[in-house]
Amino acid sequence: MHIPDGYLSPATCATLYAGAFAGWYxxxxxxxxxxxxxxxxxxxxxxAFAFVVMMFNLPLPGGTTGHALGVTIAAIVLGPSGAIxxxxxxxxxxxxxxxxxxxxxxxxxxFNMAIVGSLxxxxxYRLIAAxxxxxxxxxxxAAAIAGYLAANAxxxxxxxxxxxxxVLFHDAAGTPLYAPYALRVALPAMLIGHLTFAGLAEAVISxxxxxxxxxxxxxxxxxxxxxxxxxxxxTVGAAARSPRRLWVAVALLMLLTPLGILAAGKxxxxxxxxxxxGAGSPSQIAAAAVxxxxxTPAGMQRLANxxxxxxxxxxxAFVKSAAFxxxxxxxxxxxxxxxxxxxxxxxxxRRRATRYSA
Amino acid sequence: xxxxxxxxxxxxxxxxALSRALMSEEIAHQPGLLQSLDPRVRVIGLFAxxxxxxLSRKLAVVLVLFLAAVMIAAFSKVSIGTLAKRVWLxxxxxxxxxxxxxxxxxxxNPIAIFAGGSLRITAQGVTTAVLLLARVETAVTFxxxxxLCTPWAHVLKALRSFRLPQxxxxxxxxxxxxxxxxxxxAGQMLESRQSRTVGRLPGREQRRMTxxxxxxxxxxxxxxxxxxxxxxxxxxxxxxxxILSDFxxxxxxxxxxxxxxxxxxxxxxxxx
Numbered sequence: 001m002h003i004p005d006g007y008l009s010p011a012t013c014a015t016l017y018a019g020a021f022a023g024w025y026x027x028x029x030x031x032x033x034x035x036x037x038x039x040x041x042x043x044x045x046x047x048a049f050a051f052v053v054m055m056f057n058l059p060l061p062g063g064t065t066g067h068a069l070g071v072t073i074a075a076i077v078l079g080p081s082g083a084i085x086x087x088x089x090x091x092x093x094x095x096x097x098x099x100x101x102x103x104x105x106x107x108x109x110x111f112n113m114a115i116v117g118s119l120x121x122x123x124x125y126r127l128i129a130a131x132x133x134x135x136x137x138x139x140x141x142a143a144a145i146a147g148y149l150a151a152n153a154x155x156x157x158x159x160x161x162x163x164x165x166x167v168l169f170h171d172a173a174g175t176p177l178y179a180p181y182a183l184r185v186a187l188p189a190m191l192i193g194h195l196t197f198a199g200l201a202e203a204v205i206s207x208x209x210x211x212x213x214x215x216x217x218x219x220x221x222x223x224x225x226x227x228x229x230x231x232x233x234x235t236v237g238a239a240a241r242s243p244r245r246l247w248v249a250v251a252l253l254m255l256l257t258p259l260g261i262l263a264a265g266k267x268x269x270x271x272x273x274x275x276x277x278g279a280g281s282p283s284q285i286a287a288a289a290v291x292x293x294x295x296t297p298a299g300m301q302r303l304a305n306x307x308x309x310x311x312x313x314x315x316x317a318f319v320k321s322a323a324f325x326x327x328x329x330x331x332x333x334x335x336x337x338x339x340x341x342x343x344x345x346x347x348x349x350r351r352r353a354t355r356y357s358a
Numbered sequence: 359x360x361x362x363x364x365x366x367x368x369x370x371x372x373x374x375a376l377s378r379a380l381m382s383e384e385i386a387h388q389p390g391l392l393q394s395l396d397p398r399v400r401v402i403g404l405f406a407x408x409x410x411x412x413l414s415r416k417l418a419v420v421l422v423l424f425l426a427a428v429m430i431a432a433f434s435k436v437s438i439g440t441l442a443k444r445v446w447l448x449x450x451x452x453x454x455x456x457x458x459x460x461x462x463x464x465x466x467n468p469i470a471i472f473a474g475g476s477l478r479i480t481a482q483g484v485t486t487a488v489l490l491l492a493r494v495e496t497a498v499t500f501x502x503x504x505x506l507c508t509p510w511a512h513v514l515k516a517l518r519s520f521r522l523p524q525x526x527x528x529x530x531x532x533x534x535x536x537x538x539x540x541x542x543x544a545g546q547m548l549e550s551r552q553s554r555t556v557g558r559l560p561g562r563e564q565r566r567m568t569x570x571x572x573x574x575x576x577x578x579x580x581x582x583x584x585x586x587x588x589x590x591x592x593x594x595x596x597x598x599x600x601i602l603s604d605f606x607x608x609x610x611x612x613x614x615x616x617x618x619x620x621x622x623x624x625x626x627x628x629x630x
Binding site for chain 2: 009010024028047051053065085089097102174176178181185204208209211212217
């Protein structure tokens with residue numbers, strides 16, 4: 001999408017430089033309202049980051065690869081003004097230092113990618129993510145859609161710039177003097193590539209980066225989220241505290257387990273053969289039985305002694321206090337399940353690592 | 359895609375960018391025609407020639423400018439091999455592919471007819487394709503000569519003397535500096551991941567890994583910007599960017615500037 005010198009007429013270049021200057025002026029004025037000494041390094045380093053991200057060879061669905069623009073994540077983290085400046089700086093260095101993109105077309109490239117791209121990315125992200133929390137999955141989808149739309153909007157504008165060249169700039173014999181294709185060719189030619197590859201690359205990297213920031217550094221998503229900073233900090237703090245709260249809740253439930261001994265009667269369906277034989281709750285058993293009889297089924301009688309629980313009736317034999325027995329059973333049960341879960345997790349991680357290193 | 363292939367191509371891209379930057383610095387410090395001129399003259403002169411190439415409507419004029427670019431390159435110790443590899447072949451591959459269909463689909467006077475008239479080459483098509491290719495080759499050659507023969511710091515100083523906002527110059531300078539740091543950091547992250555990747559990674563895992571690498575790079579970038587901000591504060595930054603400008607125009611520089619402007623003006627007049 002980096003238009004080299006020679007593709008656009010000087011008049012088009014001048015017009016787009018004027019458009020880019022207007023965008024830069026507004027953006028610079030907007031960021032100057034913030035502390036300038038803070039903004040200069042932030043935008044500079046972000047521009048360097050965008051430059052490097054543009055060099056990433058991104059694997060795309062279907063087995064191919066593509067390059068992202070980095071404009072969407074810039075718009076999400078810095079806002080539209082910061083993104084316009086950061087991407088323009090990155091594009092300027094590409095043109096003036098690496099020769100990627102022309103000098104006469106630098107205004108056009110900045111207009112297409114930095115200005116149109118940033119505004120479309122920012123607008124669509126805000127629209128789709130409106131009202132969602134910082135950690136919401138909707139933000140990931142919003143970043144992906146914003147990235148896809150931004151890349152394609154920039155390509156669309158570039159295609160229009162190409163497409164008007166033969167109409168406006170041709171010699172007496174009808175020979176196009178600059179980009180030779182009319183809109184009916186330029187539009188599909190540009191958009192097919194961007195609808196399939198470049199847009200997808202921008203969508204993938206934007207969504208991936210937003211998902212990463214949600215987990216690693218959610219405060220970076222705050223400035224364009226529309227959520228007050230205090231709420232974000234609270235959400236982040238709550239997220240960080242949530243495991244502790246879970247442990248407290250589990251401990252509380254364990255402490256409350258002796259409440260079970262206050263319950264009258266027998267838990268429905270947990271009858272032993274002796275209870276079925278008449279010592280339990282006859283009315284419940286009678287209501288549950290297929291045939292109204294108090295005789296223990298033969299199969300149940302045979303299998304009843306197949307397995308003896310380590311803590312029958314929620315208390316080991318040596319524990320005399322029923323309440324303490326309940327508590328001990330709860331501690332043992334929770335500990336046992338946690339150990340099982342940790343073992344399963346370790347097994348799955350090892351299996352995954354083996355698969356990737358095979 | 360095979361395992362780590364996307365990692366390798368990214369790392370190779372990083373290495374290529376670093377080597378190109380290094381090459382530019384080396385050429386810029388060699389004695390030569392362009393190097394002997396004041397950086398402001400180089401910037402104005404080569405920009406003027408790029409503009410002249412863009413304004414020229416005649417192929418012959420563009421070709422003369424191309425020859426001028428080759429001569430300037432030769433006198434500035436820029437090897438033709440470097441230009442061919444770095445500019446001409448790349449432009450030929452990229453713009454050539456774009457320009458080729460124009461030969462067939464541009465309406466005009468047919469000069470060759472194939473497949474019973476369904477495929478025809480028009481004079482207008484050939485002219486526009488060759489003009490586009492020549493113009494892009496010539497303009498990119500001039501731009502590359504500027505890049506190869508002028509250290510980045512001098513380009514910035516030259517831009518500053520053209521009254522560009524100080525903030526913009528400061529951001530360009532800072533970005534350029536940190537691009538190389540971040541390229542190195544990202545390269546190291548990808549290399550370390552590549553060295554630990556033996557099996558074939560599924561596409562989804564590849565994308566996740568790339569996004570994670572980019573995410574870590576983003577976090578590091580933000581931390582870096584905080585460090586730079588604190589360093590600026592500690593050195594007493596007072597919202598003013600000062601760039602030392604010790605350029606002095608000599609008579610040779612005026613001759614060079616005049617030559618560039620005359621060549622550009624004549625090209626525009628001849629090519630109108």
